[in-house]
Structures are given as structure tokens and as C-alpha cells.
């Protein structure tokens with residue numbers, strides 16, 4: 001078999017030339033007719049490219065336009081203007097029969113799993129294969145393969161009501177993969193699951209991405225989902241993408257207020273209530289400046305406060321802090337108080353050591 005154009009081998013590292021993104025939105029807007037005659041614009045001029053083999057997360061608050069975006073990608077909605085290209089095809093321009101065919105290369109998983117309660121796990125997974133007209137022997141073999149992939153071979157004859165939430169989502173994932181799609185769309189797929197089960201489902205998705213090279217586009221309102229699995233993130237607010245890029249970059253140096261608000265609850269970034277309630281924007285005589293310090297990559301574990309005390313005799317009070325991992329890279333946050341008179345010396349020192357700083361305010 002010939003290799004696809006642009007490749008000399010199977011691995012991404014062997015690519016000769018950049019490959020077309022598998023999903024591309026070009027200046028996509030979507031307006032719905034509102035109930036009271038006032039049109040509702042759900043998406044405005046969205047440009048988004050999902051590279052083949054990547055995991056791209058779209059995060060946004062309720063009503064930001066996430067579901068509309070995903071419904072445009074699988075052709076359930078048509079854009080009011082702009083283009084949605086999936087695997088080279090302009091989805092909105094496809095006639096019904098061609099759209100049905102194109103949908104086989106798009107798998108989808110849902111928050112509430114959407115399994116048929118009258119069918120067993122195996123029968124749910126078999127459904128898209130039956131619809132696509134596979135013969136019985138092919139279906140049996142493929143279903144077994146998929147059950148093994150998601151770790152549910154021993155649950156093949158169980159009905160959804162006999163499965164846990166995590167197991168139901170595994171069935172949902174197996175069903176979505178049945179017709180060997182090129183893209184998997186995930187619509188809040190872990191929002192109904194507890195943190196531990198969420199983690200195991202995200203691990204499964206990461207493994208599928210790695211082993212099968214499947215591209216994943218996921219929408220979520222949960223930071224934890226993005227930071228655990230995505231490599232690229234787009235932040236959506238009011239139907240616009242307000243920030244977009246590498247997950248580590250966006251989350252360690254957020255530019256937009258919405259991105260900051262998603263990060264505000266993260267451990268180490270939140271101020272203790274007793275500091276928050278006393279924080280003022282202006283310094284007063286004898287007050288302490290509250291500084292947030294961000295440690296990225298190799299600086300994440302630097303003993304910088306010890307050096308501050310040793311080299312400049314400035315003593316900083318630690319107010320909160322953590323060292324965590326974002327997209328597999330260490331990132332530390334420390335909130336400290338330093339005497340107001342030492343602020344500029346402290347900031348110079350910290351910045352010289354490659355650390356990010358932000359003065360949050362002052363406490364008397």
C-alpha cells in the first residue's frame with residue numbers, strides 16, 4: 001500500500017511536510033432565531049485548526065458556545081457563515097447521503113453516555129457496525145477487539161443499568177470507535193463522573209490517541225480535563241475564542257480574564273480567605289505587598305525564597321503555594337507577602353531568576 005501524501009512513514013516524526021488539520025473551522029459564525037424574535041449569536045468568526053493526531057480541548061463557561069461548536073463539526077448544525085472542514089470535506093455543503101458517510105469518520109462521546117438501555121454492552125458497541133452494513137462475523141470480531149481495548153471483555157453481556165458510570169462511558173468510547181473514525185468528539189464526556197473515574201477515562205482517551213493516532217476534540221468546562229489530557233487549548237467566551245495555544249503556555253501565562261477565572265480555583269493560586277478579605281489595591285505605610293510567583297519548568301523547584309533572604313535579607317511570608325503538573329510539565333505557584341518598601345527589589349530579583357510575578361495587592 002502507498003503511504004499517504006506527505007508521509008515517509010507511519011510516525012509523526014517521519015512526516016515530510018505538514019499535514020492538513022483534520023478539522024478546520026474558518027471564520028465560522030452561527031446565529032439561531034431567538035424565541036422572542038431576537039436572534040441569538042452562539043458563535044462569532046471562529047477560526048480553529050485541529051492537527052491530525054492531536055488532542056485539542058475547548059474550555060468555556062455555560063452558554064459560551066461549546067456544544068454549538070461540536071454540533072457544527074459533526075454536521076448536526078450548519079454554520080450561518082464560514083466553513084467547517086472535516087477530513088477535507090466541507091461538512092455543511094455535503095448532501096445528506098454523503099454527510100452520513102462522512103459521519104463514520106467522526107466518533108462522538110457524550111456526558112450522559114447515550115447508550116440504549118435495551119441492549120447489552122456488546123450490542124451497543126455493535127450498533128454503528130450494523131447500521132454501516134458489516135456482516136455478522138466482522139461485527140463479532142470487531143466488538144471483541146473494542147471490548148478488550150476499553151477493558152470490558154468480562155462485561156460484554158451486561159446491560160447499561162448493570163454498569164457503573166465509568167464502565168458506561170467505556171462502552172460509549174468503544175461504540176464511538178467502532179467504525180474506525182479519524183476524529184473523536186467528546187462533549188463533556190467526564191462531567192457526570194467522579195474525579196477518580198474521570199482520571200481513568202482520560203487515561204483511556206490518552207492511550208487511544210497515542211496507540212491509534214486518533215485525533216480528539218473535546219469540550220469541557222473543567223480545567224482538570226484540559227490540563228490532564230489536552231496539548232492545545234482554546235478558551236471560548238461569548239461565542240468567540242479569546243485565547244488559544246499550547247496548554248502549558250496558556251495556563252501558566254493566561255492573558256484573558258476568563259482563562260484566569262478558570263485558573264482561580266486551582267490549588268496554590270487561590271488566596272486564603274483571611275488574606276483575600278483584607279486585600280487592598282493601594283499600599284499603606286507599613287503594609288505588605290502580596291505577590292504571586294509562577295515557577296515554570298526547570299525553575300519549578302528552585303529554593304528562591306531562601307536566596308532572597310540570603311542575598312538581599314528580604315524575608316517573605318508564604319501565604320499559599322503548590323507545585324503541580326500541567327500537560328506533564330511542572331509548574332509551581334507561590335503567594336508571598338513582602339514588606340511594601342522591598343517590592344521593587346524583590347520583583348527585580350525574582351524576574352532576574354526567570355520567574356513570573358504579579359502583585360495582587362496589599363495587606364495592612
Ligand SMILES: Nc1ncnc2c1ncn2[C@@H]1O[C@H](COP(=O)(O)OP(=O)(O)OP(=O)(O)O)[C@@H](O)[C@H]1O
Nearest residue numbers: 032033040042060061062063064065066067068069
Ligand atoms: N437551538 C438553539 N436555539 C436558540 N439558541 C440556541 C440554540 N442552541 C444554542 N443556543 C444559544 O447559543 C448560546 C451557546 O449555547 P451552547 O449550548 O453552544 O453553549 P455551551 O457552551 O455548550 O453551554 P453549556 O455548557 O451550558 O451546554 C447560548 O446562548 C444558547 O442559549
